[in-house]
Amino acid sequence: MAKLYFNYSVMNAGKSAHLLLVRHNYIENGDKVLLFTSVKDDRSGVGKVASRIGISAEAVAVSPEDDIFDIAQEMNAETPVTAVLVDEVQFMTPEQVYQMSEIVDSLGLPCLAWGLKNNFQGQLFSPAVETILALADEINLIKTVCHCGKRATMILKYNPDGSIVRNGEVVETGGESRYVSVCRAHWKEGNIGPRARKAVFDAGYGTRVVCQSCETVFPSIYGDPEQAGDCAAKLEGDKISGYFGSTIADACEFHFVRGVPEDAKQGVICDACIRGHLQEGRLLRVSSWFDNDPPRDRVPVSTDVDILEEVAKSVEERA
Ligand SMILES: [Zn+2]
Ligand SMILES: [Zn+2]
Structure with missing residues (x-):
């Protein structure tokens, strides 16, 4: 039975690649598909659906006054169509979304729409999105991840x-x-x-973190002037303590065993400098926040254990 699908995603989630793959599969099968997009999307030229991974396809670019149902019906009369695909549905009008449901109900063709659900303000992108959420038979999220590893929504x-x-x-x-x-x-x-x-x-903005010892400048990770990738530790007295952003000193503390050498300056210190002191045998690790963690449960591996699933589970539990 034909259905109206809404495949939604956030930005840069491979939405167009997903659409083009579905289209490719239909065409491989010898089917004819119609592809619509909005005239408002002119990033790769009007009437073109393109993915950042390099594939693209010609599409019918519709304006707000166009009737998608009429166009589909006409094209279907010329050569029978297997499915109708619509990109950038968030730029359509609510009427056009209704017309898409008519493609399903009157022509009996599956209609698959792709688009953004939310805008950057954290609200539904447009009245078209409200309409398709109300009318769609199936709603799927194209998954992608945040920089922290959680699902990006x-x-x-x-x-x-x-x-x-x-x-x-x-x-x-x-x-x-x-x-x-x-x-x-x-x-x-x-x-x-x-x-x-x-x-x-790299564009010349943002917060900088400077290692006080070697004066190397690092881009700040969280806009914090003491926290950068590979430079997120601090020398205070004879102790170096680090946090997220430092590979070596993340959540642990070192101290200088034979006094603080002259080239070690108080304040922010980078991983390269800490590594140098470690190699010289000047530093001793005195504590780590992780030392008191209970040992991780080991999962016995037998043929009926899906290792990937177990790993995913344990990652989820820790997150
Ligand atoms: Zn996150
Ligand atoms: Zn340094």
């Missing part, structure tokens, strides 16, 4: 300097490089993650 918009945009124009295409998809907690926090922050830093 929200979209953060940020300025070139890394500051978060919470208000303003919702319908805007072409600026995808300044959107990042994150989990809800990091959306609330306005945390774009280390990779986006690094890009902001």
Whole structure:
């Protein structure tokens, strides 16, 4: 039985790649499919669905006044169609979403729509999205992950300097490089993650972390002037303690066994400098927050244990 599907996702989740793969599978099968997109999406030219992984397809670009049902009916009369695919459904009108349901109910053709569900303000993207959520027979999330590893369900918009945009124009295409998809907690926090922050830093903005010993400058991970990737530890007195961002000193403490050497300066210290002191045998690890952790339960491996599933479970439990 034909159905109306809504495959929704956040940004940069491979939505177009998913659509083009479905289309490819139909065509491989010898089927004819119709592909619609919105004229509002002109990122790779009007009337084209393109994925960042390099594949693309021609599409019928519809304007708000176009009737998708009429177009589909006409094209189906020329050569019978197996399915109707619609990209960027969030840019359609509610009427056009209703017309898509008519393709299913009157023409008996499956209609598969792809689009964003939320905008960066954390609300449903448009009246078209409200309509398709109400009318769709099946709703699927195209999964992707936040920089923390949790499922990304929200979209953060940020300025070139890394500051978060919470208000303003919702319908805007072409600026995808300044959107990042994150989990809800990091959306609330306005945390774009280390990779986006690094890009902001490389563009000449963002918070800098400077190792006091070697004066190397690092991009800040959380906008914190004492926390960067590979530079998130601090020398205070003769002790170095680190936190997330430092590979060597994350959640542990070292101290200088024969006094603080001259090249070690008080304050922020990078992993390269700590590594140097360790190699010279100057540092001793005195404590770690993880030392008191209970030993992890071991999972006995037998033929009926799915190792991947067990690993996924234990990762989920720890998260
Ligand atoms: Zn997250
Ligand atoms: Zn350093």
